Amino acid sequence: xxxxxxxxSPDDLEAADPGGMLRAVASSAAQVREAAALCLEADVARLxxxxxxRSVVVLGMGGSGIAGDLLAAVAGPTCPVPLFSHRGHGxxxxxxxxxxxxxxxxSGTTEETLSGLEEAVRRGCRLVVVGASGSPLEALAxxxxxxxxxxHQGRQPRASVFSLSTPLxxxxxxxxxxxxxxxxxxxxxxxxxxxxVRNRPDAETVLNPSKTLALSLVGTLxxxxxSSPLSGVGAYRLACQLNENAKTPxxxxxxxxxxxxxxxxxxxxxxxxxxxxxxxxxxxRADEDEAERTRLSLVLLRDSEExxxxxxxAMVVRDxxxxxxxxxxxxxxxxxxxxxxxxSLVTVGDWASTYLAVALGLDPTPxxxxxxxxxxxxx
Numbered sequence: 001x002x003x004x005x006x007x008x009s010p011d012d013l014e015a016a017d018p019g020g021m022l023r024a025v026a027s028s029a030a031q032v033r034e035a036a037a038l039c040l041e042a043d044v045a046r047l048x049x050x051x052x053x054r055s056v057v058v059l060g061m062g063g064s065g066i067a068g069d070l071l072a073a074v075a076g077p078t079c080p081v082p083l084f085s086h087r088g089h090g091x092x093x094x095x096x097x098x099x100x101x102x103x104x105x106x107s108g109t110t111e112e113t114l115s116g117l118e119e120a121v122r123r124g125c126r127l128v129v130v131g132a133s134g135s136p137l138e139a140l141a142x143x144x145x146x147x148x149x150x151x152h153q154g155r156q157p158r159a160s161v162f163s164l165s166t167p168l169x170x171x172x173x174x175x176x177x178x179x180x181x182x183x184x185x186x187x188x189x190x191x192x193x194x195x196x197v198r199n200r201p202d203a204e205t206v207l208n209p210s211k212t213l214a215l216s217l218v219g220t221l222x223x224x225x226x227s228s229p230l231s232g233v234g235a236y237r238l239a240c241q242l243n244e245n246a247k248t249p250x251x252x253x254x255x256x257x258x259x260x261x262x263x264x265x266x267x268x269x270x271x272x273x274x275x276x277x278x279x280x281x282x283x284x285r286a287d288e289d290e291a292e293r294t295r296l297s298l299v300l301l302r303d304s305e306e307x308x309x310x311x312x313x314a315m316v317v318r319d320x321x322x323x324x325x326x327x328x329x330x331x332x333x334x335x336x337x338x339x340x341x342x343x344s345l346v347t348v349g350d351w352a353s354t355y356l357a358v359a360l361g362l363d364p365t366p367x368x369x370x371x372x373x374x375x376x377x378x379x
Contacts, residue, residue, distance in 0.1 A: 021365050043147075047174040052177075056084070058101075059104065064164055076230070081177060089112050095120070097125060106157035106163075108133075117141070188343050191343065213329050223298050224252045225258045227300065230342050233342055238352070241353035245350075246354075247362055255310050255314055272324030298321045
């Protein structure tokens with residue numbers, strides 16, 4: 001079955017997705033609302049009674065670590081304190097009792113996150129912890145008298161992005177670091193519902209933006225660029241989802257920086273204009289055919305709030321790529337707030353990476369090599 005026909009058949013899609021990744025992606029709005037309810041139960045709002053921290057350090061890896069990036073995207077450049085995502089063991093030496101540490105681990109067993117959280121408890125840092133109930137993470141949170149918000153299990157960490165990130169945004173609102181009221185949380189959930197309808201499995205490909213994007217990426221090496229710091233988070237997320245869901249290599253960047261280095265790949269072996277026009281009688285035809293099937297593609301994630309010169313750069317980059325025969329796709333953020341805008345880019349990318357996996361004949365859910373890596377390390 002060709003990919004176009006496969007993506008237009010809901011029954012075939014369900015059969016090709018035994019782990020239920022599409023259902024998990026469709027739960028985004030429910031995740032936001034559930035997380036908000038759990039924050040209410042955990043009394044996250046009591047953080048507003050405390051002094052503002054000197055800085056915020058977010059601990060997390062992989063599908064959990066993206067929560068810190070979403071927090072920084074929503075807080076934006078007006079955040080009154082530094083926000084720092086720490087992906088690794090331990091803590092930077094400058095982190096102390098005046099700082100707030102947020103630890104995020106869907107499983108509650110992530111080695112690096114537990115290492116950092118244990119150090120934060122030892123140093124007497126203020127703590128907000130999000131993760132599995134009854135886990136080592138919750139035990140450490142209890143020791144450190146943390147605000148703890150549970151994450152209900154049943155989905156892969158990367159498919160729980162809004163369960164993991166929404167508590168950080170609500171905590172950030174309570175601390176005065178950003179604006180994310182109850183009304184804003186509900187407005188974001190409503191937008192995610194609308195996007196789920198638009199991108200659902202039984203929506204015809206021609207009317208489904210994520211299916212269209214997925215089909216355009218088949219057989220390409222995607223470069224995903226954002227046009228703002230906020231859409232740059234969406235670019236990083238999409239590249240990671242292409243890696244994990246579609247098992248596809250992808251690069252990511254943010255304009256204007258990507259226009260000062262990565263853009264040169266347009267003229268490389270996977271681009272368009274650097275190919276020799278001369279006839280090489282000794283070239284390997286099989287290699288040539290393979291090279292023709294593996295070409296660079298560009299995905300531009302556009303923000304509705306872009307610096308004017310960066311917006312112009314994005315348009316010029318698009319034209320330069322197309323002039324070289326490079327496929328270009330543009331996703332435009334939707335919504336009026338930072339939370340809505342980044343959520344819209346994240347969820348469409350999640351849908352697209354899952355559809356791409358199915359189009360390639362791959363089950364999007366398993367990450368066997370990560371499991372193997374952990375097993376080898378544990379030995």
